[in-house]
Amino acid sequence: MSTAAIKKRAAEMRLRKLLRRGYLPAELPPPFTSDDFAASAVSFAGKWDAVQIRKYWTAPEAYSIPRYGDARRKLALVNPVNQLYVSHIIAENWRDIRARVARSKTSEFKPEFSTHSGGRAITGVDFDGVARRRARLLSTFGRYVKTDITRFYPSIYTHSIAWAILGKAHVKTNHHSMAFKSHFANHLDKAVGAGQEGQTIGIPIGPDTSRIIAELIAVEVEEIAKLHIPDFENRAVRYVDDMLIGLDEHETSAAVLSGLSLALYEYQLELNADKTGTFGLGCPHTPEWIHFVRTFSLTTRASQQRDDLDSFFEHAIFLADQNKRENALLFAVKRAASFNLQSQNTEHLVRWMLYCARRSATCLSFVAEHLAAVHGSTPLPDAEIHAYILQQIPIKAAAGHTNELAWLLFWAREISLTVPASAMTHVMALRSSVVGMLTLDLWHKSLISGALDFSFWQGFANEAGLKSEMWLIAYEATRKGWWPKSQNTDFITTHQFFADLWNANVEFYDPSKKARKRVTPSVLAASFDQGQSLGSSEYPF
Known part of the structure; x- marks a missing residue:
């Protein structure tokens, strides 16, 4: 098989994946x-x-x-006609796109086409990598500032897609040329806009193609940030639009954020003040809620399991109330579904699940699917x-x-x-x-x-x-x-x-x-034992 035929087949495979598991x-x-x-x-x-x-x-x-x-x-x-075109452009030009996003040394989102039969078309964030690098920032700097981009996907200017692929200055200078008009970067901009009635502000949340486009732009923001923040690559970690940046001993978070704001401004984006804070030395330190949820152990004695369930959910609800911007209660409900319960205690668990679905709407879809899946094989109220x-x-x-x-x-x-x-x-x-x-x-x-x-x-x-x-x-x-x-x-x-x-x-x-x-439950239990963060969302808030 010729090289051209191999490339063609690979592009076709990528297109099918993007539309089967990424649309x-x-x-x-x-x-x-x-x-x-x-x-x-x-x-x-x-x-x-x-x-x-x-x-x-x-x-x-x-x-x-x-x-x-x-x-x-x-x-x-997105309308299938438009989404096919967006996916086709990315599938055909994947080598160039991958080379652009691969330049980042701070990102823990490395978009690749997944080889697994389940899940999404594009691989996700390495949250274990984020945790390791966060610990390194604390050990090296003692403090870090955490922030993200305000309404990242809805704020992206579609014309900045071409900026991210070809360079903003190049596009500004050559946007009337035939070379630019025929380039896939320009076609991708137009393709995304056509799928949202010509709107040039925002990209759709949902398709995996948008995750790739957003990463292209975030990497370009990093390139500009390196000009304003000394040693940026060695003290920053980013996952989608969330960023952690280590602070030198006498450095203020305001100074670092100012440099980051200048970089975002180039792409008409802004920092999210509501989700910006400094952590580490001199700041209150609270334990991560995920450890409690992941490691909770339920007794095997049927007579004590109800008390354990009450304790687990009461603690989980308390932790969720302390971490209102995270889906702590959804994690807890998923963890509870993996408990090895005696049959006489199943109804008690289900009642807690229904209460959690009332208390937090993020739990409802999981509760619905889980209880629908066990319906008929498990006694339920x-x-x-x-x-x-x-x-x-x-x-x-x-x-x-x-x-x-x-x-x-x-x-x-x-x-x-x-x-x-x-x-x-x-x-x-x-x-x-x-x-x-x-x-x-x-x-x-x-x-x-x-x-x-x-x-x-x-x-x-x-x-x-x-x-x-x-x-x-x-x-x-x-x-x-x-x-x-x-x-x-x-x-x-x-x-x-x-x-x-x-x-x-x-x-x-x-x-x-x-x-x-x-x-x-068996699948959930295995996932938690392996330390996976089930239910996490990679969509920017």
Whole structure:
């Protein structure tokens, strides 16, 4: 096989990975899939006109997930036409991109294409490496300043993508030249913008391609920071947009932060004052909560396990309250799922899990999937679970909390819980394909009692709908024939892009997919024993 053929095959493999395991947000319930799309991606990339895609402006669906307290983050379900083009550019030019990000000596995020069959397409942060380098900063300097970038992904100026690849000065000087206009850096800028209706501020949170783009820009910020902060590479560590910088004995954090601010300013970014602080000598030192959660030992005696569970969760809740910006309670719930409980104590654990899901919305998706996975094989307090789901559906729908609502609907589907139509009033008005597809799935399984009005969602089943944030339900519900009223399919079958998806039998929702086995206690226990930080998010706050 020739060198060119080998490179071509490698690029095709990268494209399929980016679209199979790096496209849709990992936070979606299991039925949402891009496997079919990835399988045909190479064919689509070879057929679709890149110039036409750059002109095909679409809106991504916003998928609201909880962060901490009342704070939330909006993930994006980018239109597949635009996301394929972004992924294709990165896959084709990966060697150049990897060389750019590999220059960083401070980053503990080294984006590479994962060789594992599970998980995301791109490898994640080395949190153990962060911990080691943090200890080194304390031993070498005694103090360090910790900060991050304010709303990193939403603040990125898309034109700065080209700056990060070619250099800001070069782009400013040559942006009218044909060489620049035809360069992949310029095409990547345009491709990202087209997938968000031409917006030049912000990149979508969710796709792995955005993680790569963000790292490109962060590395360039480092290059500028080295000009303003002496010995920067030897005393800094960064993971995504979080940064720790060691402080010399007589150095102030303000002096270091000033240099970092100057570097960020070059890319129209700002430091997050709310998450900036100095740690080490002269500062209060509090223990890490993760150690307690990871090392807690539950007695094997059934009569004492309830007391142990009470103690564990009471301590975990206290630690979560002391660390409000971290998902301590989610870690605790995952750890508890790995406990070797006697069967008579399972209901007690489930009640604590339900309370944690009420107290912290970040816990709900895990609780839903875990309890759905063990349903039927483990004795559970079904009446209490049913009451919780039915109470929370209208509450989350009224608040527009699409992530929690999606998992509640999925949970109801998994345990065959019938949902009254009266609980769905606010659900039916949400601009969310994720919620819409799960609702249609429940309806087709006769798990909704009473009449529902699907006219709002079906109103997007047209050519304009395929460009809107409701593209997924416009395509998917029509393809499946799930609309309660007859629907013409011509708007898809004659479309310049979506017709190819239709003809290739691409589907983005697989109703056969169930709660994943990866949430079983044995898997969780092994992960914690290996020191993995389950549930950590690499998305910048």
